[in-house]
Amino acid sequence: MVSASVKDVAALAGVSVGTVSNVLNRPEKVSPAVIIRVQSAIEKLGFVRNDAARQLRAGMSHSIGLVVLDAANPFFTDLARGAEDSAAAENFSVLVGNSSDDEGREAAYLDLFEQQRVRGILLSPVGDVLPRLEQLRRRGIPTVLVDRVSENANFSSVGVDNLAGGEMAVRHLLSLGRCRVAFVGGPTSIRQVAERLAGARKAIAEVHGATLEILETESLTVLSGRAAGLAIRRRAAGERPDAIFAANDLLAVGILQGLMLMGDVQVPREIALIGYDDIEFAAAAVVPLSSIRQPSVLIGSTALELLLQEAAAEPGFQTSHVVFPPELVVRESTLG
Structure with missing residues (x-):
């Protein structure tokens, strides 16, 4: 027809x-x-x-591209919701792409969004994409980095102080009298993971006799966390850490499952456990998880607002860098 x-x-x-x-x-x-x-x-x-054709003729779109590291992570779901709510208020729509921590997929989404002539892009980057973003800007497509504090003043960014968050998490564990801390997370090539680990190291260095074991995972998923938890449970009791800082809550949920699978490792009596992000699953876990909270919805909405400001700005526009403070949320996994 x-x-x-x-x-x-x-x-x-x-x-x-x-x-x-x-x-x-x-x-x-x-x-x-x-x-x-x-x-x-x-x-x-x-x-x-045909709005797509109309926008192409006008050289302007009412769509925003968003590329996240892991669409399965509720943190990014909430971030996307914040961006979508703010976009809808300005009559924009948000197109979401999932890079799955893969640079090739990330590049493919950037190409697709350029072809669609989106008004701008929100990006949680896998690696160093600044040259590509410079190219997009020259073609009239601005970018705001999300869940990341930009070291490059040329691009606006919205994120949380992950160094402070990692330090906060481990200081909390140390305040409980725990001294054999394990950091579980990876790959450490992901900037957020590296920053949280750096914060953990800083906190450990301040306490005499405290040690930090690093257990790098292939991904930031529940399955990777469960594998790490099982590996720790198989150790003799005296060889296990007495506290674990997981790089995100999905890992923490998996670690909890692995440790308590047979009921022979008690959290928090034997091992205190804290995660990062404070997703809904954290509070609903069989042992409610302590976590470092990020304002995920606010990160998304703030990034969208900065992007639209830049898209409508005159030459000479000054970029903005918003850094939210992390917040310690204490629950049963570190109490007792």
Whole structure:
């Protein structure tokens, strides 16, 4: 079935194509009687306007691209919700891509969003993509980095102080009298993981006799956490850490499962456990998890606002770098 065109609508309504365009885009320029005739023709023909083509002709889109590291992580789901809510308030839509920590997939989404001529891109980057982002900007597509504090003043960014968050998590464990701490997370090539580990190291260095064991994982998933928890449970009691800092809550949930699978390792009596992000699963775990909270929804909405400001800005626009403080949330996994 061939879709009705603007010409078809104009012919049925007895007006010019330009008048139909005005009804669709600038109705204040058309008389009420003509608007009624054109709308009646649209309904009879089942005409659907091609917004994609219209935006391409105008060189402007009402879509925003968002590329996240892991769409399965509720942190990024909440971040996307914050961006979508703010976008909807400004009549924009958000197209979400999941890089899965893969630079190739990330590059493919950036290419796709460029082809779609999105108004701008929110990006939680896998690696060093600054040269690509510079290219996008030259083509009129600004980018804001999310869940990351930019070291490059050329790009706005919104994130949390992960160094302070890692330090906060381990200081909490040390305050409980624990001294054999394990950091579980990875790969450490992910900047957020590296920063949280650096914070953990800083806290450990301040306490004489405290040690930090690093157990790098292949991914930041529940399954990777469960494998780490099982490996720790298989050790003799005296060889286990007495506290664990997981690089995110998904890992922490998996670690908890691995440790308590057979009921022979008690959390927190034998091993205190803290995660990062404070996703909903943290509070709902069989032993509610302590965590370092990130304001995920606020990160998404703030990034969207910065992006639209830059998209509408004149030359000489100054970028912004918003860094939210982390917050310690204490629950049963570190109490006792």
